[in-house]
Amino acid sequence: MNRFNLGDTVxxxxxxxxxxxxxxxxxxxxxxxxxxxxxxxPAGTRVRESKLFQTK
Structure with missing residues (x-):
């Protein structure tokens, strides 16, 4: 199960x-x-989900 969906702001x-x-x-x-x-x-960056947050 993914923590984030396509188009989510992180x-x-x-x-x-x-x-x-x-x-x-x-x-x-x-x-x-x-x-x-x-x-x-300009390019995308690949990172682990654990390095991303839903709120600032």
Whole structure:
């Protein structure tokens, strides 16, 4: 069972302190591919579900 669904808005902690908002574009096997909403990173990034949060 996946914690997040496609299109969900999630939050990722980068560098231990910077919170970045992203959208889930793919999920499965305990990993999510996310696309950051700030347009700094054009490609998706694959991270473990445990590194993502539903609220800021």
């Amino acid at each position: 939050f990722f902690i980068a560098n231990g302190y910077h919170i970045r908002e992203a959208t889930v574009i793919r999920n499965g096997s305990g990993f999510c591919t996310i696309k950051f909403n700030d347009n700094e990173t």
